[in-house]
Amino acid sequence: MAVTIKDIAKKTGKSITTVSRALHGYNDVSPETREMVERVAKEMGYTPNLLAQRLQKQRTDxxxxxxxxxxxxxxxxxxxxxxxxxxxxxxxxxxxxxxxxxxxxxxxxxxxxxxxxxxxxxxxxxxxxxxxxxxxxxxxxxxxxxxxxxxxxxxxxxxxxxxDGADGMFQLTKHLLERGHRRIAYITPPMALMFARDRWQGVKRALDEAGVSLPDAYLVTGELTQRSGREAARRLLSLPTPPTAIIAGNDLMALGAMSAIQERGLVVGEDIAVAGFDDIPMSEASHPPLTTVHQPxxxxxxxxxxxxxxxxxxxxxxxxxxxxxxxxxxxxxxxx
Amino acid sequence: MAVTIKDIAKKTGKSITTVSRALHGYNDVSPETREMVERVAKEMGYTPNLLAQRLQKQRTDxxxxxxxxxxxxxxxxxxxxxxxxxxxxxxxxxxxxxxxxxxxxxxxxxxxxxxxxxxxxxxxxxxxxxxxxxxxxxxxxxxxxxxxxxxxxxxxxxxxxxxDGADGMFQLTKHLLERGHRRIAYITPPMALMFARDRWQGVKRALDEAGVSLPDAYLVTGELTQRSGREAARRLLSLPTPPTAIIAGNDLMALGAMSAIQERGLVVGEDIAVAGFDDIPMSEASHPPLTTVHQPxxxxxxxxxxxxxxxxxxxxxxxxxxxxxxxxxxxxxxxx
DNA sequence: ATTGACAGCCAAAACGTTTTGGACTATAAT
DNA sequence: ATTATAGTCCAAAACGTTTTGGCTGTCAAT
CATH class of the missing domain: 3.40.50.2300 (Response regulator)
Structure with a gap:
């Protein structure tokens, strides 16, 4: 079926060693032989069998x-x-x-x-x-x-x-604090994920430095999806004293949170602030566009x-x- | 380095043939041998070299x-x-x-x-x-x-x-027509893509059947991204008589179009209708949620x-x- | 005439498997 | 005592490469 180095050897009358060496630029084959081998290989549509090559070379690329x-x-x-x-x-x-x-x-x-x-x-x-x-x-x-x-x-x-997720969240949280927010909630990805812990550290540090506390009810966990972001935000909004700002551990959850806010008839950016992390393309096109931390x-x-x-x-x-x-x-x- | 079938053969004192056959459930090896081979293989942490296996079997899985x-x-x-x-x-x-x-x-x-x-x-x-x-x-x-x-x-x-993209778009367009829209614009993916042509057929047929025409300026091309959807929508909105409904060839562009509309201070769903195709998870969480055609x-x-x-x-x-x-x-x- | 260097070539081994086509032994049937 | 049968086992070939360690012939230098 597929053409092998053996077929080329037969056709050119050379050994398979020589064919192999010709095709790999070794200098112990004459220019004429090399040229002939290359021509025949092309004519016959030869492509090396990568399995064999890799088995021999002991690497897989x-x-x-x-x-x-x-x-x-x-x-x-x-x-x-x-x-x-x-x-x-x-x-x-x-x-x-x-x-x-x-x-x-x-x-x-x-x-x-x-x-x-x-x-x-x-x-x-x-x-x-x-x-x-x-x-x-x-x-x-x-x-x-x-x-x-x-x-x-x-x-x-x-x-x-x-x-540096801690630094990113620190900047972001500080931004919200500067804008006067004191009731800030955080939707975190599962804490087993390292970046979740990292980002949370950043939020925490900014709040601590500003002397703002984050009640237990303001820290909720989501599963990184829009859906879970929306559900988390719904819970936050149902609290006796809901937050004035919601930070989400990633953009997808932030977008979900926005939709939970909007379904209550509230206006994101006016009634309540939302921020995310990642800067996925969607974040630029959401309404309103999402404040976030960029990740290339x-x-x-x-x-x-x-x-x-x-x-x-x-x-x-x-x-x-x-x-x-x-x-x-x-x-x-x-x-x- | 890695343990091979040969190592197992040496250790068990059997031939590599027998080892191979033992590991593959052939019935010409005695139960005791099979058990021993399996035990040794496990002990030594044997995993077959898939490259060799595939080279021999002539398939790659x-x-x-x-x-x-x-x-x-x-x-x-x-x-x-x-x-x-x-x-x-x-x-x-x-x-x-x-x-x-x-x-x-x-x-x-x-x-x-x-x-x-x-x-x-x-x-x-x-x-x-x-x-x-x-x-x-x-x-x-x-x-x-x-x-x-x-x-x-x-x-x-x-x-x-x-x-069936034609059918999907037909349904969707008809839905818009039933809601009274007559100035309907369409943002199409590049027409070289088959599904683009397909979906466009559906739009066209619905409009034709309703006797509604679609002026050239109402048919614009986007590159399937939010960004291009937004740009396309901007162009549509700048027309002397802008459309009252915009259908996009996919959800991403529809979401982009929504953001273009909103940046003009218009309200999607009231001032102007938007619809997409795909039903990506984002579409459910957008604001307002996007009318679209589901694709599993x-x-x-x-x-x-x-x-x-x-x-x-x-x-x-x-x-x-x-x-x-x-x-x-x-x-x-x-x-x- | 020998030696050495060099160019050009190749047989065989190796990579780690699976499969083919037996071989050998012990037991059962004739 | 021979022949079948079944149960175990294995050497060797094959898959398609690359690499090792040569070999052969020619030419120039000694």
């Missing part, structure tokens, strides 16, 4: 990326942008991306292990790090190259890119991939831990 | 999916949901997904070709079909298994799943993947072409 899907309707714009970033760098360096979907939990590590020992990938891009992240321990111990988007608690001896997802995907490839290739890394300074994006959802 | 990325900020919630659907079925049947990013154009087919002849994938899931789609011609001719989300012009002799992206991803796997395995397909009947979702963006 493939990067693993495991999507932490929760439930069926999984539609986080975050991931398509991130994946596009990974893809752009991967393509640039001739790598493929092997994607699996696997919810966090029991079988998770097994998937990672299988991909590694099964020689399917050369390394991993991790995403959504948890405070105690078994994946990181596992990969660190087994010596598999990996990079992470996000940090963990404990020792940070692995390569990562992260945005696409670029982070690119950076991580390039770092990973360097690690795989044993090339030096100029900086193996990158903490990005967040940028506050002020729009109208917290008032004019 | 991998599905190819090539993301048609346009430009750097590529953040379409559509794709993460679709990918999650593919992933769920792929995992179920033990397949992996190989993802590449590649904009439509010159080098596109080369990527497909390389993945096939390089034995990286057993088949493809195609997405965003174009009216004249070179990918389909190529795959059809080379006999590679594939399934497509969407149809093309010309002969439809390949397996696909699609939602996740399920479509699943269906396509299962179809593809059946084709790869030469199993019969109960129906190889599926056209889904769309469901109109009426919310508030076209009035109460």
């Amino acid at each position: 493939t990067i693993g990326f495991i999507l932490p899907t929760f439930g069926p309707r999984f539609s986080d714009p975050f991931f398509s942008e991130f994946l596009a970033g990974i893809g752009s760098s991967a393509t640039k360096y001739g790598y493929d991306i092997l994607v699996s979907t696997q919810p966090p939990g029991e079988k998770e590590l097994e998937v990672y292990r299988k991909k590694v020992t099964g020689r399917q990938v050369d390394g991993f891009v991790l995403v959504r790090t948890r405070c105690q992240d078994p994946r990181i321990n596992f990969l660190r111990e087994s010596g598999v190259p990996f990079v992470a988007f996000g940090r963990t608690e404990g020792e940070l001896d692995y390569p990562f890119v992260d945005e 997802i696409y670029e982070i995907g690119q950076m991580l991939t390039e770092m990973l490839i360097k690690i795989i290739r044993n090339q030096p890394l100029e900086s193996q831990q990158i903490l990005l300074r967040p940028q506050l994006i002020i729009r109208q959802s917290c008032g004019e | 991998t599905i190819g999916f090539i993301l048609p990325t346009f430009g750097p900020r590529f953040s379409d919630p559509f794709f993460s949901e679709f990918l999650a659907g593919i992933g769920s079925s792929a995992t179920k049947y033990g397949y992996d997904i190989l993802v590449s990013t590649q904009p439509p154009g010159e080098k596109e087919l080369e990527v497909y070709r390389k993945k096939v002849t390089g034995r990286q994938v057993d088949g493809f899931v195609l997405v965003r079909t174009r009216c004249q789609d070179p990918r389909i011609n190529f795959l059809r001719e080379s006999g590679v298994p594939f399934v497509a989300f969407g149809r093309t012009e010309g002969e439809l002799d390949y397996p696909f799943v699609d939602e 992206i996740y399920e479509i991803g699943q269906m396509l993947t299962e179809m593809l796997i059946k084709i790869i395995r030469n199993q019969p397909l109960e129906s190889q072409q599926i056209l889904l009947r769309p469901q109109l979702i009426i919310r508030q963006s076209c009035g109460e």
